[in-house]
Amino acid sequence: MSHFTPIKHFDDSRKAKGQQARGEDTRAAASDFRQFMLTQPKVRYYESFDLVRAPYPTRYGLRNAFSRENVVQFLHLLNRLFVVQFDTTEGLKTLLVSPTDYHRNEETPFFRRLLDKNPAWLTNIIRRPVSTVPEALAQIGLKPEDVDYLTYDHLHTQDIRQWLGSDDQPALFPYAKLLVHHREWASANDLNPYQRDWYCPDGTRIPADRVIEFDGSILLGDGVALIHTPGHTEGNHSIVVHTDEGLWVTSENGISVDAYAPQHSP
Numbered sequence: 684m685s686h687f688t689p690i691k692h693f694d695d696s697r698k699a700k701g702q703q704a705r706g707e708d709t710r711a712a713a714s715d716f717r718q719f720m721l722t723q724p725k726v727r728y729y730e731s732f733d734l735v736r737a738p739y740p741t742r743y744g745l746r747n748a749f750s751r752e753n754v755v756q757f758l759h760l761l762n763r764l765f766v767v768q769f770d771t772t773e774g775l776k777t778l779l780v781s782p783t784d785y786h787r788n789e790e791t792p793f794f795r796r797l798l799d800k801n802p803a804w805l806t807n808i809i810r811r812p813v814s815t816v817p818e819a820l821a822q823i824g825l826k827p828e829d830v831d832y833l834t835y836d837h838l839h840t841q842d843i844r845q846w847l848g849s850d851d852q853p854a855l856f857p858y859a860k861l862l863v864h865h866r867e868w869a870s871a872n873d874l875n876p877y878q879r880d881w882y883c884p885d886g887t888r889i890p891a892d893r894v895i896e897f898d899g900s901i902l903l904g905d906g907v908a909l910i911h912t913p914g915h916t917e918g919n920h921s922i923v924v925h926t927d928e929g930l931w932v933t934s935e936n937g938i939s940v941d942a943y944a945p946q947h948s949p
Contacts, residue, residue: 686772690900690908692716706946716910717930724905725925727775728768732819735762735785736811738797744938758938759811764819765933767924771904776831778907779859780922780933782816787842791883794840816846817855827856832895834862834909836934837916838871842886847893854893861889862903864911865896867918878916912936 696712699705738757741749745758765780789798789810798810820827833856835841847861848854870878871887900910906925912934913919921934941948 686904687897688902690716690902690910692719693900693910710946720906720908720923720925720930723902723925724770725927726767726769726906728766729924729926729931730823731763731765732822733761733813734764734783734815734819735813736760737762737785737794738810748939748941760935760938764816765922765924766820766823766825767907767922769904769907776904777825777829778832778834778862778903779816779830779856780833781835781935782833782846784816784842784845785810785812787845787886788840788883790842790886791840792880828858830856830859832862832903833859834920834922836912836921836936837867837919838863838887839881839916839935840883842883844886844889847889849888849890859893861894862909863894863896864909864918864920865898866913867916867920868894868896870917 692715693709693712696709697705699708736759739760741752741755741758744760745752749755762781762783762785764782767778767780769776769778789795817827820830833843833846843861844852846854846856847859868887871882874882897909900908900920902908908923909920910923911918912921915936919934919936921932924931924933937943
């Protein structure tokens with residue numbers, strides 16, 4: 684990990700004793716970090732690809748902001764793959780953000796129950812595949828051998844064995860490694876009963892040499908950072924990318940505008 688640069692902007696932002704003060708300190712740190720990222724070189728390439736529309740309970744996604752959540756029990760989350768190419772001291776690197784194996788992810792206990800208790804015609808409406816990770820990469824001329832890193836903001840529902848290999852199958856991406864916050868990796872491999880409902884059984888059982896654990900927040904190379912944003916899970920992180928359109932931040936945890944700017948929410 685010597686070629687990754689630690690990011691210190693947020694190190695003290697959660698140390699204030701008061702809850703309001705912690706929020707204010709975090710926003711101040713985010714403003715400073717934004718200015719820092721905008722001075723960094725831009726990535727070479729950044730594009731998203733639609734993979735699948737997946738059901739998610741309305742009561743989890745919108746909580747008390749939607750008055751008919753007892754009637755409209757599910758909303759759709761559109762899972763996307765993000766492909767990022769960026770320069771480093773070791774040359775050009777290719778990062779896949781959220782490469783979802785949605786067929787295997789169906790074994791996540793919450794979704795397995797949902798699929799089992801509904802007729803096939805209904806689940807085909809609820810679950811709407813658009814494309815696959817290999818199909819998306821083929822669209823832009825990338826081969827599996829071109830992929831250096833995979834990362835997810837957190838590992839809920841993810842089965843990564845097809846991508847990185849396991850005891851009974853070779854890796855589709857032969858040279859890729861998983862970038863994961865050390866607290867997320869520890870949690871995924873030692874789950875409490877509540878969290879177990881949201882992690883795919885054995886989905887993280889990959890060879891140890893395919894995993895790169897990091898602490899805090901890190902700069903991967905020109906224009907790409909992984910920022911520790913705990914809350915949804917202990918090791919949740921957000922992916923920040925500097926592009927020609929400015930900064931883009933990727934995280935699965937925000938559904939409405941209110942989730943990103945709670946201080947302005949009515």
